[in-house]
Amino acid sequence: MASEFLDLLDKAVKEAIKLGAEYVDARLEQRTETRVSVRKGYVESSGIDVIRGFGVRALVNGSWGLSSTDKVSEKAIMDAIKNAVKLAKTSSPVRSRKVKLADVETHEDHVVAKVKVKLGEVSVEEKVKEVLEADEALRSYSPLIKDDRVFYNDQTFFKAFVSSEGTNVIVEGCRVYVRVYSTAGEAGVLSPAYEAIGGVKGFEVLREGEHLEAAKRVAERSVKLLKARVPKGGVTTVVLDNKLLALIVHEAFGHTAEADLVLTGTVLTNKVGQKIVSELVTIVDDPEPMNANGWTPYDDEGVKARKVIIVEDGILREYMQTRETAMALGMKPTGNARAQSYAHPPIVRMRNTYMLPRDWKPEEIIEETKEGYYLKGAMGGQADANGEFMFGVQEAWRIENGELREPYKGVTVSGNALAVLSSVDAVGNDLIIGFPGTCGKFQMVPVDGGGPHIRCQIRIGGR
């Protein structure tokens, strides 16, 4: 399909320049997605969706016009081009600052994600069977499991990008994403648990049994927490596991280092070169590794993506950028411009964001903690541009004299990201990058994150 579509994109770009655009890029995308959702041993819903469309972005007099259509015909595409140019022209007089784009190298490339088992080679029958097995593993764990859900989603994607500057890039690949939910119940008490696995991977994720292990872990956690109490609130010493740290690094800290938000004002605005958190903290946003859910070899502006060292030994080094924000801040583009689909504009988004490990063994961190909580996993929450955040924690254990005591549930953590990351006094050696998720900042994009175990001070909410 590639050559036929690239010709169409090329034609569209040339037409926009003819109509008066100073810059234009065009994207074409096709995704085939398979869904299977299972509950109580039967398939509740399943299906195959094919999403296809074209989007164009035109810059006229320093103003953006965007247009998209899911009719992929020459006429529909030419209409979309005309619309984009008209929108840019109409809104130009009300733009206070004219858009300029930072220079980037142009590329011609075709990148295909390497996976072991391509999704197209797996029958729908096998997909259904594996999801049913995960559900069975979950339900057979305990008669206390009252509700169960296993959602399987896979996606084969093809994205083509052409710009008026001469960039011409195709990125192809596939993703697998499995979510497992369990609710245990006893004596009127319900206890939910959740986990997601996957990434830019093929069906090997299921053939190797990762979904079955996740199902067992989730079942175990929901049952274990039935008898847990809700703790008292207050600021306390905590050990965070890789997953909860990943969420804090992404949601509470990462967003404040996105250049579009930096421009409107975050806690990191004008702080490059300053010490902002503990010198034990180094945080990066990485387009790699290839199997992580946020894999981005080229971003949706056709920029070759590179690793961004946001914080190095506690010092703020860099923000994540699009070409537009890089120009506005006098910095370099990073390849962080991502769009949910052909119909969405690329904006600054994270890819795979994680804290680098140091030298503590995770069990040593707990052994060396006199009093506090060990917090594991995350469920929902929100964060602000001033770094304030609140997240739900899946599982909490009280630590006393270096040992784990009783479990707690219904715990939330909150505070200011910079204050929490400044209080870090131990960083583990156990880096995990593998917490796939979908980040919503006006648009949904796949991301990943990670980090080691760490110890810090945080506010706990409970009763």
Place this chain on the structure above:
Amino acid sequence: MSEIVERAVKEALREGATEAHATLRQGKTCEVELEADSISRARWSSSRTLTIYAIVGKRIARSSTKDISEEGMKRVVKNVVKMARASTENPHWSGLPHLRPYPEVKDIYDKRVESLDVSEVVEMAKLALQEVKEYDVRVLVMQGGISTSSSEVHIANSNGVLASDKFTSLSIIVLTVAKEASEIGSFAYEYQVSRKLDIDVSEVSREAARKALESLGAKPVKSFKGSVILDFDVSSLVFMSLAQAYNGDNVWKGSSPLRDKLGRRIAVEDLTVDDNGIMPGGLGSSRFDGEGSPRQRTVVIERGVLKNFINNTYTANILGTEPTGNAATILSVSPTNVVVKRGNYELDEMIEGVGRGLLVRRFSGIIKFQDGIVSGVAKQAFLIENGKLVHPVKECMISGNLYEMINNIDAISKEIKVKGVNVVPMLRVKEVSIIGK
């Protein structure tokens, strides 16, 4: 365009489905986005999706496509029937709904919204930016947008359902932040959505500016137990979570604590909640729902007593009751317009009655319907002492339980506001844990 859904249903039956349902949605949107006190982009998009459910015995699958040519339709039908065959039986499946008469619903389509030109939308965006700056120069528009859309939906099923409807909507959202010296306040937002050309851009923009400004100078407070007044946006979150608890899908699956509470008192006597799918102009209003059943008004909570759950045909059959026109799809249920009855209090009177408490305009946290856990940060919150607002607060969490809170409401405001699909008053709830420094 309704022929394609009819043909898709026939094609699915020909491929071997025993029942079939097809939906075609198509629409256009035009949006002018705001960022950092400026228009950032103008967008236009056109989209359409053909979705088909095929049922083979009790095996169900759903597939969709953007390609609505005859070949595209045939391809998706083949896919969906194949997927249904590969699935297992859903033991609860009892069949698609039959055709029933649809109500008339007023004001869900406005020709004036559909024919708005981008230049008119740009003018509204310009006005929004001006209003915020004129209100106070310390306030910045972080993000926002004005968006107009028009859409139509066509459905058909193998039991003779065949219907079409069209909608428009116009929405504005303004996210603001106030800055003074080195202080950055907590972000604030205000929004309005309407099916008609009647949103008040100036009012929304000034309100967004006012909210951002009033949170400057926030101070921490000590932990205490007291009354909390929930402003419209927060009240709206409470009712959104409660709507999941009376959602028939969560009821039959056992995840709702309200599952065995029909006919019982679950809230204070002053609380009455309707699910009204035929409210004139309602954002959640339409003539028929996602499976083709007629929309209706359903009394959910009447004077504190749980009267009804909301259902589609599938969940109603499992629960042994009648569908209420709340099908999101043939398998899922969602609320329409959640309409809460107004109370007798002015906001001033609600504040006057508080010895020590909080007024909360934004809440960032969780309200879980499964166990009722309410936990999160009070944003744009103000300390109340001896019946007076004292100062804005920061780093302050609220903790409680949804099902206790609806029994601890001791004042409901006279004023109600439309917040998306929710039509809600402000609530005052006593004995809530406030966790501060």
